[in-house]
Ligand code: UD1
């Protein structure tokens with residue numbers, strides 16, 4: 001169910017598209033349905049349907065139905081049952097309850113057993129706002145009563161309905177047809193199916209859990225921010241369990257997939273986005289942002305480094321040393337033992353084994369050979385105002401500080417470029433190339449003196 005408005009988010013974006021750990025709330029739920037191998041996944045859209053459906057359009061195996069207008073959770077399910085096969089079990093999930101875990105759903109489905117109505121419930125000391133689970137004297141579930149319809153006595157019940165149930169589709173179809181909206185909110189409540197199940201002598205079972213976080217919904221920006229923290233803690237614990245050493249489990253943000261080899265160390269305040277993989281023994285310094293990158297074994301990323309591979313990705317070989325304060329952009333492909341130092345930007349360039357650019361430099365659209373030394377302040381002028389051009393720097397070239405390489409060029413192997421040169425023609429292998437005004441000294445020159453008044 002993803003048709004609700006989410007007014008309290010105070011946002012123009014549909015609530016279920018707000019992000020938790022870099023993924024839309026609804027996406028978390030969809031991904032969990034994949035984990036349990038759901039036969040069919042139907043998303044009920046309504047509020048902001050165009051936006052929600054646009055996000056879902058690129059994903060295989062999803063079906064959407066629209067609920068217009070939104071007359072309650074029962075009404076939402078009435079829109080979905082026509083596309084569900086009669087011989088199945090329907091698992092009802094909420095697009096704004098993102099942290100429900102696959103094993104909990106498996107347990108709920110096992111309880112439903114193809115013939116009973118199974119409710120996921122939570123024992124909680126703060127039941128306010130939720131539907132209460134009403135049981136009879138022999139502890140059998142009789143009904144779910146919404147907060148707004150509950151008697152003062154019922155409001156004291158501390159077992160609440162999570163919004164998640166598993167129910168044989170054939171039975172659900174019949175019960176939904178019997179719903180009415182004679183209640184405090186004038187809505188068609190899905191929760192009323194419990195009464196019908198009891199009347200039809202269908203067994204109603206409750207799977208009661210104590211992990212409140214699994215069934216917590218998002219209604220406000222505060223709840224979203226709080227859930228982001230619990231989600232990050234969960235990821236941090238998962239990494240720690242795998243043997244990753246985190247300097248502080250509360251100062252890590254993983255907004256995507258982070259894969260780590262053995263003996264990886266991550267210092268405080270690092271953000272990982274998209275797909276990132278860290279080989280054995282990789283060490284990440286404090287305050288790094290790493291997006292879509294593949295980092296080889298034994299490489300060190302020093303503090304304040306910003307790596308963003310975007311679609312193309314960034315690849316770093318083994319035993320490299322990057323940073324502090326380095327910036328790697330899409331298409332940076334760095335070989336083993338490459339060094340990139342402070343205030344160096346690398347974009348769409350390959351650097352072969354052992355190449356170094358240690359200080360204040362720009363490397364754009366380059367192929368850099370082995371052991372090249374790219375001096376302090378060297379800039380590749382790869383853009384002529386209309387087109388980007390490529391430059392090849394062959395093995396063992398040394399480029400003097402503050403030079404400009406006007407692409408396209410080939411710098412021959414083993415050559416040296418004098419500091420301060422503006423290189424606009426290819427340079428021969430082995431030679432020293434200097435392209436700057438010759439230094440002269442004028443001996444009988446006098447400094448100007450201040451005029452007397
Ligand atoms: C619902 C339950 C309540 C339970 C709570 C758990 C009902 C009547 N009540 O209440 O017992 O404790 O969830 O969080 O079901 N939605 C639609 N179409 C609608 C209305 C809602 O798709 O017309 C979707 C929402 O987008 C959301 C879900 O259904 O994903 C739950 O809706 P919400 O309004 O949050 O239900 P609650 O009143 O919280």
Ligand code: CA
Pocket residue numbers: 217
């Ligand atoms: Ca809710």
